[in-house]
Amino acid sequence: VAESPSRQVRKPRLGAGQIALEPSSTIDEASEQVRTSYRFSDPALSELPLEQLLDELLVRVQEALAVDTVAILLYDEEANQLVARAAKGIEEEVEQGVRLPIGQGFAGRIAGERVAIFIADVDHADILNPILREKRICSLLGVPLIVEGTLIGVMHVGSLTPRRFGPSDLAVLQLAAARAAPAIERAQLLAALEHEHNVSMVLQRSLLPKRLVDVAGVGVAARYLPAREEVGGDWYDVFELPRGRVGVVIGDVVGHGIAAAALMGRLRTALHSYAIESHGPGRTLELVDRFVQSLSEPAMATAAYAVFDTYTSKISYATAGHLPPIAISGADSRVLEVTPAPPLGAFPYGRCPEHELELASGEMLFLYTDGLVERRGTPLNVGIDALLEAVRDARSPEEACTLALSALVPRDGLRDDVAIVALQNAAVPAELHLRLPAEPKTLAHVRRVLRRWLVARGADEGDVAEVTIAVSEACANAIEHAYSPAPASFELEAFGNNGEITVAVRDEGRWRAPRGTNRGRGLAIMVAAMDDVQIDRTSTGTEVVMRRRLRHT
Amino acid sequence: MSLADIQITLAPHALVARVTGEVDMSNAEEMGATVIAATPTDAQGVVLDLSGVDYLDSAGIYVIYGMRSSLQARGQTLVLVIPPSSPVHDALRLSGAERPGEMVRTVDDALYAIDRSSTAQT
Numbered sequence A: 001v002a003e004s005p006s007r008q009v010r011k012p013r014l015g016a017g018q019i020a021l022e023p024s025s026t027i028d029e030a031s032e033q034v035r036t037s038y039r040f041s042d043p044a045l046s047e048l049p050l051e052q053l054l055d056e057l058l059v060r061v062q063e064a065l066a067v068d069t070v071a072i073l074l075y076d077e078e079a080n081q082l083v084a085r086a087a088k089g090i091e092e093e094v095e096q097g098v099r100l101p102i103g104q105g106f107a108g109r110i111a112g113e114r115v116a117i118f119i120a121d122v123d124h125a126d127i128l129n130p131i132l133r134e135k136r137i138c139s140l141l142g143v144p145l146i147v148e149g150t151l152i153g154v155m156h157v158g159s160l161t162p163r164r165f166g167p168s169d170l171a172v173l174q175l176a177a178a179r180a181a182p183a184i185e186r187a188q189l190l191a192a193l194e195h196e197h198n199v200s201m202v203l204q205r206s207l208l209p210k211r212l213v214d215v216a217g218v219g220v221a222a223r224y225l226p227a228r229e230e231v232g233g234d235w236y237d238v239f240e241l242p243r244g245r246v247g248v249v250i251g252d253v254v255g256h257g258i259a260a261a262a263l264m265g266r267l268r269t270a271l272h273s274y275a276i277e278s279h280g281p282g283r284t285l286e287l288v289d290r291f292v293q294s295l296s297e298p299a300m301a302t303a304a305y306a307v308f309d310t311y312t313s314k315i316s317y318a319t320a321g322h323l324p325p326i327a328i329s330g331a332d333s334r335v336l337e338v339t340p341a342p343p344l345g346a347f348p349y350g351r352c353p354e355h356e357l358e359l360a361s362g363e364m365l366f367l368y369t370d371g372l373v374e375r376r377g378t379p380l381n382v383g384i385d386a387l388l389e390a391v392r393d394a395r396s397p398e399e400a401c402t403l404a405l406s407a408l409v410p411r412d413g414l415r416d417d418v419a420i421v422a423l424q425n426a427a428v429p430a431e432l433h434l435r436l437p438a439e440p441k442t443l444a445h446v447r448r449v450l451r452r453w454l455v456a457r458g459a460d461e462g463d464v465a466e467v468t469i470a471v472s473e474a475c476a477n478a479i480e481h482a483y484s485p486a487p488a489s490f491e492l493e494a495f496g497n498n499g500e501i502t503v504a505v506r507d508e509g510r511w512r513a514p515r516g517t518n519r520g521r522g523l524a525i526m527v528a529a530m531d532d533v534q535i536d537r538t539s540t541g542t543e544v545v546m547r548r549r550l551r552h553t
Numbered sequence B: 001m002s003l004a005d006i007q008i009t010l011a012p013h014a015l016v017a018r019v020t021g022e023v024d025m026s027n028a029e030e031m032g033a034t035v036i037a038a039t040p041t042d043a044q045g046v047v048l049d050l051s052g053v054d055y056l057d058s059a060g061i062y063v064i065y066g067m068r069s070s071l072q073a074r075g076q077t078l079v080l081v082i083p084p085s086s087p088v089h090d091a092l093r094l095s096g097a098e099r100p101g102e103m104v105r106t107v108d109d110a111l112y113a114i115d116r117s118s119t120a121q122t
Helices: A030-041 A043-047 A050-065 A105-113 A130-134 A167-207 A257-276 A281-294 A380-391 A397-408 A442-456 A461-481 A516-529 B028-038 B058-073 B087-095 B107-121
Strands: A019-021 A069-076 A081-088 A099-101 A116-119 A139-147 A150-159 A218-225 A232-241 A245-256 A301-309 A314-320 A326-328 A355-358 A364-368 A418-425 A432-437 A489-497 A500-507 A532-538 A541-549 B004-010 B014-023 B045-056 B077-081 B102-104
Touching: A030 A043, A030 A050, A030 A167, A043 A050, A043 A167, A050 A069, A050 A081, A050 A150, A050 A167, A069 A105, A069 A167, A081 A105, A081 A150, A099 A105, A105 A116, A105 A139, A105 A150, A116 A167, A139 A167, A150 A167, A167 A232, A167 A257, A218 A232, A218 A245, A218 A397, A232 A257, A232 A418, A245 A257, A245 A364, A245 A418, A257 A281, A257 A301, A281 A301, A281 A314, A301 A364, A301 A418, A326 A380, A364 A397, A380 A397, A397 A418, A432 A442, A442 A461, A442 A489, A461 A489, A461 A500, A461 A516, A461 A541, A461 B045, A461 B058, A461 B087, A516 A532, A516 A541, A516 B058, A516 B087, B004 B028, B014 B028, B014 B058, B014 B107, B028 B058, B045 B058, B045 B087, B045 B107, B058 B077, B058 B087, B077 B107, B102 B107
Parallel strands: B014 B045, B045 B077, B077 B102
Antiparallel strands: A019 A116, A069 A081, A069 A150, A081 A099, A116 A139, A139 A150, A218 A418, A232 A245, A245 A301, A301 A314, A314 A355, A326 A364, A364 A418, A432 A489, A489 A500, A500 A541, A532 A541, B004 B014
8 A cells, every 4th residue: 555644534444455535724726726616616506406416516526636537426325325326437337326335345435434535556455346447447536425414425536547636636526525415415305305296296196086987967077286396185086876876075184295195095995985885975984084093004184075866866965074065056055064073083983974955956066175275364264255156156067166276276376285076966958869879888877867857857766667677678679789890879869748758769770589588578568667669670770669657647 | 886786695505695786788697697606506595685676677587587497407496585666576577577486575584495495305
């Protein structure tokens, strides 16, 4: 080892060929120092994102020291390793994702001992990274990057020809390190935050419904808006339930970021699962509360959940720590009554009492999260009243969402994320004129549409059940006739006159003889359920026209 | 959303299949095949509980007849739980079909009927 021992500060465990250097207190040329200093304290550096900042630092160090190679390795705390992040002259380091242990080798020692190390002759030194040898680097000088006592990485420079890095070289490199470290740390933090934000955003998006249900008798629209800076745990969901019912939910997980978005996904699934079990909205929320209580990590959320019955037009709802829903009905629009209940996961055995109301044709239920109406320094009811005014005259769910957001989202963005969902009891037309895909799953849809239409015509339960089965049988025939490979369709028409209803089912398929006793049975049902059944088979298709006088008239 | 659900349990001598929801041409065949496939060969019979069915059409009735034939071929009986004035009862009435199997009001009655028929055989 050729170096003078007097320059060594601490050398208890250094490897072969390594010399720890003490920072020099004097630099020969004052003007050079000022110039170098400016090179690394340039305010423009702090504006750069991490990757660009590192590249810029490399260029400036390379110029200042006239070296062949420069490298920055950042400390990965979890792995307790240095990771090559930027390099000039030894780009392979970064390309190969070199990782070095702390405490061994050239860079590892710099990090472990937190000392500057100079290596005059790489061939005779304790070097772990083979790239340094492969590149035929002769001499190396490296310093730790430290911010407020915390190691964040290592920066080193190298020369392809033998070079004796002196105290002034060390001073320049240390100055560069001192300026660079906080900028790197700041950029790293921002990059991590941005990454978290992006991940939360993707997660949030992937956990919200891709498309809303298409159920006969209801119109729905929903929106989710992330906050200006953070992603939260707001969610909405609309799903079909057995017996012509539709569930609509809105919720808000306490917290932000990935954890909140992940919990939101779990709550959304839990609620949907309990809802399918045919529990009412109050009991469903209570079960989700028990679910949240059973989670290993403390969690809390608010939610409002409503079940709309498309057969009866009744809607039942309950809330858990959530803002009251709004009923949109022109001049009669109002904030709905709720029984205060604790948020999900807040108290053991929280109870969520249900309320019920009838949604008249065209009326809407509007659910929202607090991000829409909460403004710092303004009472909550002011925001809710503003929302009520904004959506009062909406005629469709889409319009309700648009009006709400345009009236209440501030110009400079949202402080909290916002979810809204509107559900409308769609108006029942006086006559049905439908063209439907000739596939078996159409039948359930036909029954839902027809049931609502019959109820609106004043049909009682018996009328509804018998007409529904007769029409469903006629449609099943039309679907069986359509055995062409191309997607086929059929027509359904229904109209009422003086207490008598007429339903026509028309297809363009070829008539098939009833298959076994089955089709005969379908025809028997039509005849038994309706007062009159006419079947007209032609070469272009089949038309079934059925009439029935409604009982109560 | 699936139109119907089938919940299958095993009683000492019988398989009990409880169907809930709606049965039409979109799912009737699957319903029949599922129940038949789940029936152990040593069961005396099958209880098809249709008390929770909101809708059943001719395709469903057709499949029930098919189930009865399949089970009969294996020496097994089919007992249907169909309460009076239920949607399934109404559909059978409208179709004018003969009863596709013994009809009782409750699952207990159905299990009793299967036990009785097996005792009669031995």
